[in-house]
Amino acid sequence: xxGHSSRSETPQTRDSSVEPCTPEKRxxxxxxxxxxxxxxxxxxxxxxxxxxxxxxxxYQSWVYTAKDHPKQPSFVKGVLLAxxxxxxxxxxxxxxxxxxxxxxxxxxGVMAQARDKSANSADVKSFLRTRDSQLxxxxxxxxxxxxxxxxxxxSFSVLDWFKITHCWxxxxxxxxxxxxxxxxxxxxxxxxxxxxxxxxxxxNLPALTMATCGTxxxxxxxxxxxxxxxxxxxxxxxxxxxxxxxxxxxDFCHSFLNAYTPWPNETEPHDIRQSAxxxxxxxxxxxxxxxxxxxxxxxICPDCGRCCPQEKxxxxxxxxxxxxxxxxxxxxxIGSLVTTKRIKNFFLSPSVTSRVWSAAEARRQGLTGYKVxxxxxxxxxxxxxxxxxxxxxxxxxxxxxxxxxxxSDDSNLNPQVKRNKLAQAVVQGxxxxxAAMNYGMPYKYSVQNxxxxxxxxxxxxxxxxxxxxxxxxxxxxxDCNFNxxxxxxxxxxxxxxxHDDGETGLAPTIATLSLGGSAKMDFRMKHRYYFGRTATxxxxxxxxxxxxxxCVLEAERTHYKGLVEAGTMNxxxxxxxxxxxxxxxxxxxxxxxxxxxxxxxMELKHGDYVVMCGADIQRYYEHSVESYSSLRxxxxxxxxxxxxxxxxxxxxxxxxx
Numbered sequence: 135x136x137g138h139s140s141r142s143e144t145p146q147t148r149d150s151s152v153e154p155c156t157p158e159k160r161x162x163x164x165x166x167x168x169x170x171x172x173x174x175x176x177x178x179x180x181x182x183x184x185x186x187x188x189x190x191x192x193y194q195s196w197v198y199t200a201k202d203h204p205k206q207p208s209f210v211k212g213v214l215l216a217x218x219x220x221x222x223x224x225x226x227x228x229x230x231x232x233x234x235x236x237x238x239x240x241x242x243g244v245m246a247q248a249r250d251k252s253a254n255s256a257d258v259k260s261f262l263r264t265r266d267s268q269l270x271x272x273x274x275x276x277x278x279x280x281x282x283x284x285x286x287x288x289s290f291s292v293l294d295w296f297k298i299t300h301c302w303x304x305x306x307x308x309x310x311x312x313x314x315x316x317x318x319x320x321x322x323x324x325x326x327x328x329x330x331x332x333x334x335x336x337x338n339l340p341a342l343t344m345a346t347c348g349t350x351x352x353x354x355x356x357x358x359x360x361x362x363x364x365x366x367x368x369x370x371x372x373x374x375x376x377x378x379x380x381x382x383x384x385d386f387c388h389s390f391l392n393a394y395t396p397w398p399n400e401t402e403p404h405d406i407r408q409s410a411x412x413x414x415x416x417x418x419x420x421x422x423x424x425x426x427x428x429x430x431x432x433x434i435c436p437d438c439g440r441c442c443p444q445e446k447x448x449x450x451x452x453x454x455x456x457x458x459x460x461x462x463x464x465x466x467x468i469g470s471l472v473t474t475k476r477i478k479n480f481f482l483s484p485s486v487t488s489r490v491w492s493a494a495e496a497r498r499q500g501l502t503g504y505k506v507x508x509x510x511x512x513x514x515x516x517x518x519x520x521x522x523x524x525x526x527x528x529x530x531x532x533x534x535x536x537x538x539x540x541x542s543d544d545s546n547l548n549p550q551v552k553r554n555k556l557a558q559a560v561v562q563g564x565x566x567x568x569a570a571m572n573y574g575m576p577y578k579y580s581v582q583n584x585x586x587x588x589x590x591x592x593x594x595x596x597x598x599x600x601x602x603x604x605x606x607x608x609x610x611x612x613d614c615n616f617n618x619x620x621x622x623x624x625x626x627x628x629x630x631x632x633h634d635d636g637e638t639g640l641a642p643t644i645a646t647l648s649l650g651g652s653a654k655m656d657f658r659m660k661h662r663y664y665f666g667r668t669a670t671x672x673x674x675x676x677x678x679x680x681x682x683x684x685c686v687l688e689a690e691r692t693h694y695k696g697l698v699e700a701g702t703m704n705x706x707x708x709x710x711x712x713x714x715x716x717x718x719x720x721x722x723x724x725x726x727x728x729x730x731x732x733x734x735x736m737e738l739k740h741g742d743y744v745v746m747c748g749a750d751i752q753r754y755y756e757h758s759v760e761s762y763s764s765l766r767x768x769x770x771x772x773x774x775x776x777x778x779x780x781x782x783x784x785x786x787x788x789x790x791x
Contacts, residue, residue: 169284171326174406175434176288177441179563183290186409186432186441189272190214193561196235199260207259210271210298213316214290217278218245221306222313222384225281227328228321229391230273230296234258234312247309253367258312265298268397270319272296272406275327282327290441293327295319295402299395300355303367305381310367317395319402340389347371358384409434411450411459422470424448424463425764426626433459443565446552447623465541468527468534468740471651471763490684491733500608509734511755512683515642515748517657517734518609522741531597533741537649539594540621540767550592551623554583567628574599574618575774575787578637583620587786595619595769596789598647602743602771606645611747613641616771617787624653624761624768632658635770636752639778644752645745646770648738651763655744657734659685663754664730666691666712675712677705682754684733690715 177183184193190212192198199208213232215225220233234257239248251258264271273293277286296316304313318325343356350369356362363381364371375381410431415423423429432443435452442452448461496508496518505521527533551569572583573591588596599619606614622630635644658664663682667673677698681691694711697703703711738744738759746752759768776784 168329169286169327170324170329172287173291173293173326173439175292175439175441177290179289180561181564182432182441182443183274185443185565186434187212187272187274187292188408188410188431189403190274193564197257197260199257207256207263209267209269210257210260210264212272212274214274214276215279215281216276217280219280220311222304222386223281224386224391225275225293225327226391227325227330228318230281230293230316231386231391232314232316233306234261234314237309237311247307247311250310251312253312261298261301261312261314265301268297268399270295270297270403271316273316284327284329291327292406294323294325295406297395297397297400299393302354302357302365303372304365305373310372315390317393319400321394339392339394342389342393343387355390356387357390359387360384407434407436407439411444411461412436422464422466422764424461425466429461430625430628444553445565447569447625465538466650466765468537468650471765498608498610500604506609507736511748511751514682514750514754515746516609517751518611518743518745518747519736519738520605520609520743520745521739522743527741533647533649536594536598536647537740537767539592540623540649541765550584550586551621552584566630567624568630569623570620572618572620574616575776576779576783577618577620577772577774585783585786588788589786589790591619595621598769599771599789602645602647602769605647605743606643606745606771609745609747611643611745613643613773614645616645616773617776618774619769619771622768622770624651624759624766626764627761629760630758632656632756632758634660634752634756635746635772636749639775640749640752641773641775642749643745643747644770644772645743646768648740648742648744648766648768650740650766651761652740653738653759653761653763653766653768655736655738655757655759656732657755657757658730658732659754660756661730674705674709675716677708680754687712687715 175187177186181193184191188211190198192212192214196214196216196218197210198212198214200211201208215223215230215232218235218238222231223233224231234251234255236255236257237247237249237251238245240246241248273296275282275286275291275293277289277291279286295318297319298314299317300315302313304311343362344353345356345362346353347364347366347369349371350364350366352364352366352369354362354365357365358381360381360383361375361377363373363375366372373381410428411433416428429448430444432441433450433452434441435455435457437457438452438455440452440454442450444450448463449459451458490512492510492512494508494510496506498506501520503523503526507519507521509517509519511517522533550571552571553565553569556564556566570583572585573595574588576585577583588599599616602619603614603616606616624630659682661669662679664685666675666679666681666685666687675691677695681688681695685691691712694703694708698705698708733755736744774787776787779786
């Protein structure tokens, strides 16, 4: 990607104190002792790896796959060897033997094989298709991986490019498992993880021992020194040695580990340190490439190999060796934005799918020229969608002007807005799918957000605050003297998942201004109130959960809740009664499912406002925003009780004179 880079003065070098390889050491196979070198690509966290390394964009699973056809199995792109111990796994200088995951359970504190691995499982099909298609993959090791008995310097280290050469079935704890042999693609390159560089040549290697089972007539290769064994999982003699003895203490056959499996094309996919931000702009990509999904991927530092996610718009930096890169990008105009996802017909007009919500077009003094949709939630509150027009947006100081100013260097917003880590995430170190900066009174939610006072805010932010206040007042809402503004920037495919704005100390009115590309905003009832229990496994229905109009089993929950309050039913009986009723049809005629549906969908266009009025909206409902273009800003204001913040921060929400 076009831009400029800078480096520190100190180059990264291999540790020259490592003892060189000798012929005697080539005979050794145990990977213990000092590493021969350091990995060419590494990461501190799994999210850093997933954002930066193109062959492993997976935050949780051990295997990363990609589809090329909806009716075909996925291709395997990368495999992570973690700390889950599996029998008969190994890493040598040129070979890795691994096992497909899953089907394990915790037995007395130890993860044990609980069920047979299915031949129809997605990962098995993907490994077989990748092997047959002869596509290289990348292998990564977790620092806790027991297959390398040496201290790894990094949490995640990429081994190298490998090819899948053999797949077979074995038995573990009398359960069938799927095994895979990976062979290093370039055997001539030193293996940084092997202190002895035990790399046999490709030529003059003994052929694999092959034999045909007398029972099933299926040919198999020999994997273990103990002897040939049938690897057909459907055979009655599967996993039984020729003398009938059960396989115990199996040792890998050296000819199997060292075998060379030639491919017609053994070209590596690309340099393993290649990353999207440092590549030239693809031909025909256009000036908005920096805003695209490729444009905000993480960078692999070309000097030290560290995976570095993009934290600030268009900027990357390596905290290890101080390499920096900044992408060039133009000021985006509204006319140049292209919707990246086709909007379905139901989305073109607001969709209200709950009998509890009602919609009406409203007229409000101070909103002349706007179309105002008032969505009323019975007994809870209102959501106002204030739709702008091209003419209004073009006015002096209007949405077009704000959108331009937010992108300019003069606004000082771009250097301040950054992606932040989630305070609570399934995978530690996960960044938000958007960039943000808070101004005014500190706003503390699920993101470790940066905060600046209004004294430090760009003029554009103060101007937007005044516009949000006036629009909220025009809807007739109360508590509109906002003392905080959260600026959020979205690039292509970035979004904000379901959440509420119900933090302690917030007034009941919240207003948002949308600038730039279109977005979809959805509202749904929270899982706890919609179903009457939490989303955790085996959670119980509780009479302490409020029954909200429009929830699942509303009549039954109201009835049994009354019995509990009257003292004629206890909580255990309440749970049993609602559990039994959950198999019956809901008031809408559908069975109770696992998902709580969206009850309101709105298309937010450039210059539109959304005003949410009523604290119970945040208590019982949650909303999400999905951007459908390459650049969008959302400016959201709230009123925060000064008593809920630190005393030395209470003046941050005061406007400068």
